Amino acid sequence: MDDTIKLSVINMTKLYSNGDGVKNVDLDVHTGELVTLLGPSGCGKTTILRTIGGFIDLTDGDITIDGKSIITLPPEKRPTSMVFQSYNLWPHMTVHDNLEFGLKLRKIPKDIREQKIAEGLSLVKMNGFEKKYPGQMSGGQQQRIAIARSLILEPEVLLLDEPFSALDAKIRMEMREELRKIQTDLNITVIFVTHDQEEAMMLSDRIVVMSKGHIEQQGTPRQIYDNPVSRFVAGFIGEMNFLDDGTGKQIAVRPEHISVTKGEGGILSGTVRTVMMLGHYLEMTLDTDKGLVKVYINSDQADEFEKGDKVALNFDHTYSYNKE
Amino acid sequence: MEENKTANDTMQTERTVNPYSAKAVRRALGRKRTGELLILFVFMLFFYGPLIHAFMLAFANVYQAGDIIPSEWGFHWWSYILKQQNIPRSILNSFLFAFCSTGLSMLICIPAAYVLARFKFKGRKLIMFSFLIGNAFPKIGMYTAIGIIYYKIGLMGTFFGVLLIHMLGTTMEMIWLPAGSFRSVPKHQEEAARDAGAGPVRTFFSVTLPIAWPGIVVAAMHAFIGSLGESVGTLLVGLPQWRTMMTEMYGVILDFPATAGAVFAIIIVVPNMLLLWIMRKYVSADTMAKGFKMG
Numbered sequence: 001m002d003d004t005i006k007l008s009v010i011n012m013t014k015l016y017s018n019g020d021g022v023k024n025v026d027l028d029v030h031t032g033e034l035v036t037l038l039g040p041s042g043c044g045k046t047t048i049l050r051t052i053g054g055f056i057d058l059t060d061g062d063i064t065i066d067g068k069s070i071i072t073l074p075p076e077k078r079p080t081s082m083v084f085q086s087y088n089l090w091p092h093m094t095v096h097d098n099l100e101f102g103l104k105l106r107k108i109p110k111d112i113r114e115q116k117i118a119e120g121l122s123l124v125k126m127n128g129f130e131k132k133y134p135g136q137m138s139g140g141q142q143q144r145i146a147i148a149r150s151l152i153l154e155p156e157v158l159l160l161d162e163p164f165s166a167l168d169a170k171i172r173m174e175m176r177e178e179l180r181k182i183q184t185d186l187n188i189t190v191i192f193v194t195h196d197q198e199e200a201m202m203l204s205d206r207i208v209v210m211s212k213g214h215i216e217q218q219g220t221p222r223q224i225y226d227n228p229v230s231r232f233v234a235g236f237i238g239e240m241n242f243l244d245d246g247t248g249k250q251i252a253v254r255p256e257h258i259s260v261t262k263g264e265g266g267i268l269s270g271t272v273r274t275v276m277m278l279g280h281y282l283e284m285t286l287d288t289d290k291g292l293v294k295v296y297i298n299s300d301q302a303d304e305f306e307k308g309d310k311v312a313l314n315f316d317h318t319y320s321y322n323k324e
Numbered sequence: 325m326e327e328n329k330t331a332n333d334t335m336q337t338e339r340t341v342n343p344y345s346a347k348a349v350r351r352a353l354g355r356k357r358t359g360e361l362l363i364l365f366v367f368m369l370f371f372y373g374p375l376i377h378a379f380m381l382a383f384a385n386v387y388q389a390g391d392i393i394p395s396e397w398g399f400h401w402w403s404y405i406l407k408q409q410n411i412p413r414s415i416l417n418s419f420l421f422a423f424c425s426t427g428l429s430m431l432i433c434i435p436a437a438y439v440l441a442r443f444k445f446k447g448r449k450l451i452m453f454s455f456l457i458g459n460a461f462p463k464i465g466m467y468t469a470i471g472i473i474y475y476k477i478g479l480m481g482t483f484f485g486v487l488l489i490h491m492l493g494t495t496m497e498m499i500w501l502p503a504g505s506f507r508s509v510p511k512h513q514e515e516a517a518r519d520a521g522a523g524p525v526r527t528f529f530s531v532t533l534p535i536a537w538p539g540i541v542v543a544a545m546h547a548f549i550g551s552l553g554e555s556v557g558t559l560l561v562g563l564p565q566w567r568t569m570m571t572e573m574y575g576v577i578l579d580f581p582a583t584a585g586a587v588f589a590i591i592i593v594v595p596n597m598l599l600l601w602i603m604r605k606y607v608s609a610d611t612m613a614k615g616f617k618m619g
């Protein structure tokens with residue numbers, strides 16, 4: 001990753017005929033950066049990605065790559081490449097022909113084409129699948145091929161629209177790790193769309209949190225986790241307890257920022273409701289007069305707490321938001 | 325201990341009395357199977373009976389109406405039919421019309437079907453529906469009306485006139501199924517082609533058309549068979565210049581015994597069977613179902 005800006009979305013608005021869409025989106029993506037658009041379903045992530053790919057026209061604003069506007073170009077003329085959630089591959093072509101299609105259109109000679117196809121397949125660990133048809137492969141394998149097909153075209157910006165969300169949890173995890181590795185090795189610029197905050201945290205150099213057609217917050221995973229700017233972001237990223245403070249505001253506190261001791265006192269007192277063992281830490285749910293509160297404690301304290309125990313809570317760090 | 329025993333006992337009794345026991349179910353199913361087989365048999369007889377009868381008649385030299393089996397077997401009527409002067413020519417004509425009408429309607433209808441499948445515009449459903457209405461009209465009334473127009477513009481008895489009549493049927497076949505096939509091509513696959521660098525036209529020919537192809541082939545086969553079977557229209561506007569197998573068949577049935585008609589029927593059925601056989605890999609319930617959605 002470096003400091004040059006590869007892609008800019010400038011005050012972009014896209015409204016569909018029914019009034020839905022995205023408004024006033026500003027976004028810069030640096031060369032070699034992996035930026036994630038994160039938000040609940042329907043918040044406009046796909047809309048942004050498809051305007052960049054050229055599949056929908058914008059209502060207002062501009063999109064530039066290397067400083068040049070691309071909004072008048074059709075998809076086939078844009079230096080972007082897109083991977084969708086599913087149905088990416090052409091079912092009547094073999095893996096080889098799927099990969100070769102774009103190379104042929106670029107009039108690349110046969111021997112170089114074959115070389116690039118082989119490279120692409122080994123990048124996604126799919127050597128030997130040349131003769132298979134998409135219908136003969138699992139969903140994960142198809143997505144690997146789809147990613148390879150995009151990669152070998154060497155796009156300026158790679159666009160990925162929830163590419164792993166149709167896959168099993170285990171394969172999804174593997175694919176994330178591989179994608180991240182390929183992306184840093186090749187230093188490619190990627191915009192990745194997901195509604196899964198965990199996925200976004202794992203993958204991203206930078207996360208763009210979206211809500212209802214606009215950007216709520218942009219920043220590194222750390223920045224967003226440590227300093228959520230709004231009640232929405234605080235609730236969407238990571239675990240967070242929200243407590244009414246009685247003045248129309250809400251106190252927010254992360255489970256790991258709560259210290260618990262046995263007995264009375266503290267900022268808040270409560271009763272242990274459940275204790276759950278989660279490997280090297282414990283998750284406890286406490287009944288308090290401000291509602292249920294979730295806390296994490298070290299597993300070496302496991303024997304200290306039991307259901308029904310009276311406990312005292314102290315907060316190391318809190319946030320305050322206007323009630324939504 | 326005591327409790328355990330009672331539980332065991334209950335289970336034992338249940339096994340013999342329970343109406344849902346494996347034995348009872350099997351017995352009931354057996355009875356049902358027999359019924360199903362009987363229904364299937366009656367249906368098969370109803371469906372294939374006339375076919376078998378016609379097949380038998382075709383190889384009868386002498387057959388008295390009412391008999392079950394012909395009194396003399398042989399190829400008498402085959403040689404008779406094949407010696408008729410008009411018949412080879414009429415077979416040729418049938419295929420000529422079928423090829424031309426199917427081919428032309430493919431050229432016209434495939435783009436139209438694509439437009440109907442992919443673009444939302446006012447009156448789209450109405451247009452789709454109107455192709456069905458065409459089938460609802462009594463054909464003979466339509467042909468009479470067409471005949472009047474043909475007389476006025478001099479199309480009566482011409483190749484082009486008959487071809488148009490055949491295309492009336494084939495175009496209808498070539499709209500619905502192909503539109504359904506185009507609709508079932510996932511949009512993402514077309515977008516992926518654009519994304520890879522293909523323009524709209526190349527995308528259509530490299531991605532959309534090949535994926536929709538099975539449905540189109542089935543439609544073309546229907547159209548072809550439909551054209552081979554067209555009779556009334558050809559009879560009204562084609563005769564005497566243009567004769568097809570079907571129009572000749574009318575003559576044969578009117579002028580000769582049933583055995584001659586049977587021979588002719590088999591001659592007509594053979595190409596249809598062949599076509600179905602060749603196209604069998606395309607004909608699936610799935611392709612058919614896709615075609616009959618309004619969408």
Ligand SMILES: Nc1ncnc2c1ncn2[C@@H]1O[C@H](COP(=O)(O)OP(=O)(O)O)[C@@H](O)[C@H]1O
Binds near residue numbers: 020021039043
């Ligand atoms: N073609 C369309 N026509 C009308 N509204 C649409 C269209 N596509 C998406 N929308 C609406 O725009 C909003 C954003 O959609 P989308 O970008 O798909 O969200 P996301 O990808 O974040 O789930 C949603 O409210 C959705 O219903």
Ligand SMILES: [Mg+2]
Binds near residue numbers: 042045046047
């Ligand atoms: Mg989406």
